[in-house]
Amino acid sequence: xxxxxxxxxxxxxxxxxxxxxxxxxxxxxxxxxxxxxxxxxxxxxxxxxxxxxxxxxxxxxxxxxxxxxxxxxxxxxxxxxxxxxxxxxxxxxxxxxxxxxxxxxxxxxxxxxxxxxxxxxx
Numbered sequence: 001x002x003x004x005x006x007x008x009x010x011x012x013x014x015x016x017x018x019x020x021x022x023x024x025x026x027x028x029x030x031x032x033x034x035x036x037x038x039x040x041x042x043x044x045x046x047x048x049x050x051x052x053x054x055x056x057x058x059x060x061x062x063x064x065x066x067x068x069x070x071x072x073x074x075x076x077x078x079x080x081x082x083x084x085x086x087x088x089x090x091x092x093x094x095x096x097x098x099x100x101x102x103x104x105x106x107x108x109x110x111x112x113x114x115x116x117x118x119x120x121x122x
Contacts, residue, residue, distance in 0.1 A: 033086040044081075044089070047096055050103065051078045060110055067102040067109075078103075 037044060054060050055078060068075050079095045082088035096103070 030084070030086055034083070037086065037089055044093075047092055048081055050096065050107075051080050051092055054078045054103070054106075055080055060106060063106040063110060064099070064102055067105050068099070071102060071105075073099075073102060 054064055064078075065075055076095065076099050078099070079091045080088070081092045
């Protein structure tokens, strides 16, 4: 039986008549990568804060799109992190430098934009 590393699944395997189980390699690898990413928590929190602001604030989102158009840049969206998929974190971290200039301009032009460079880890 191949499983993820969930405690409920492990218990189910123990209770089954055949106590043979093999944790899914990809799930274990994902946990290892997640632990490594946690080491750069401050940077990750800043990135999540920026992305969260543009995902949840329509005024900020519209300003970002408007600035990309004015700068003649492709209209790229921010990509949100998903904690259980390390590649989503990678996608988020790769996208932000691509749209750094319009994001910086948008943050400086919005009266209620937070100072994300001083964000504290959760």
